[in-house]
Amino acid sequence: MVWFETILVVLTLLTGAVWLVDKLFLARRRAARAGLLEEEEPVIVDYSKAFFPVLAIVLVLRSFVAEPYKIPSASMMPNLLIGDFILVNKFAYGLRLPITNTKFLPLGEPRRGDVVVFKPPMDPENSWVKRIVGLPGDTIGFTGNTLSVNGKAVRYKPLGTYQGRGLPPGSDRVTLLQEDLPGKTHTLYEDLDRYTGEGTWTVPAAHYFVMGDNRDNSEDGRLWPDTHFLPERNLRGKAFLIWLNCEGWFCKNGFDPSRIGRVIE
Template sequence: MAFDFALTLLVLTVLFGLVWGLDRAFLYRARKRRAEETGKDYRDPWPVDWSRSLFPVVLLVLVLRSFVAEPFRIPSPSMYPTLKVGDFILVNKFSYGLRLPVFHTKILKVGEPKRGDIVVFRPPWSPDQDWIKRVVGLPGDKVVVRGEQVFVNGKRVETQPIGPYAGDVSDKYDRMIMSKQGMVLDENLDGVHHHIIETPLAHFAPNVPNGDNPVTVPQNCYFVMGDNRDDSDDSRYHGCVPEKDLVGKAFFIWLSLHSMNRIGTVLH
């Protein structure tokens, strides 16, 4: 089972709060009175002192991570070139509504994902991991992936070639394809321009789901794809992502091990 930092923060917040609160309610006055009667300098016991000092800190971190922004690290190249391995990003936790930490129950609806949004989610097929992809289809949309072309509601998503992509590519089975050149394209999803990569990988990996039959996105679900189109495990394999599994909207690169120039990049 993966380490759950949110659960750890919640447990520590409750623990420190209880120790400090119960001490102040039932033990503090009597203990201080005894110290005054004996003429000794008063000091809280170390568990109480630690709890009093750490409670506001962990509470603040819990609130910020749960309701404002949470940091994530990019572990794979599926969103290349927008996001690269070693990028550290911030995710807006209130873009799509406020949720209780750990339980993920929505307590306040704020907004909904739009086409082109970069979203972090915990999918039902991998609930212990955070995934990141781009929203292509909204609830009720009909999505078709035909070769390298994406159609939404019968209209082809506009792309314009930018230049060649000469990097080595590999599929999920680690078969290296050398000396094959792909293409970097500018894609326009409802006015959200971003770069995607198409590589020859699709010709070597016929199991990538494509076809002429449209997929109708169910209500409260979203069709997502990686910007590295031929090296992304996404809705073409697993189906749509339920709204309840969304974590938030990625919006900022605050650190990058790939290049210092990427720090401060606003994502779109």
């Protein structure tokens, strides 16, 4: 969330500034007066010296190494479930400044099939997660529940009826499929009682086309108003690991230890 990131940056700068001013000026004055009177270190200095290293480490790790994110919806089933806590690689696509998300060091580019966390154009205050299916210059089509990339239909392999968690109540027509994207194979979830999002789109430069693995229940590029594409500047990073699954406050809706440590494909 933008507000959390902003608060973290402000607190880090504030405590760092207090610590620096004390080290360069105030501490010397206290030392010069030593022996004349007993002077305690100001409370704000004491707290700043204690919290600045912790805040700085958290800010660096969260901004440039890995950021935690909780899955709030079923749009990436069966690979990501509601309640999954994931880690996002923040340097896979280049290092970016906190708050502004401005890239200052290019390190790599997204590949087709990557699961990415990003800020959607119509909801920049929040982060979403989807899979990249279209790269700049690609023509993406979705007709009859079949994806095509540059005019070639993607191959699907049925894997049987979905039996996992998160199944909609009363649904008995949910199937698990293997989708062979060019360069990437992954599973997806198809609900034959739903059908959504047909069209053809050509991805412009510096943009991507993203879709959810829960193809019939995902608010993705097929349905976005005004633009169907994700700007490169909105990327937050690449999702790579599930480190916890805990649904509801204090896990009141369940804790699934089998999800811990799963690599996101």
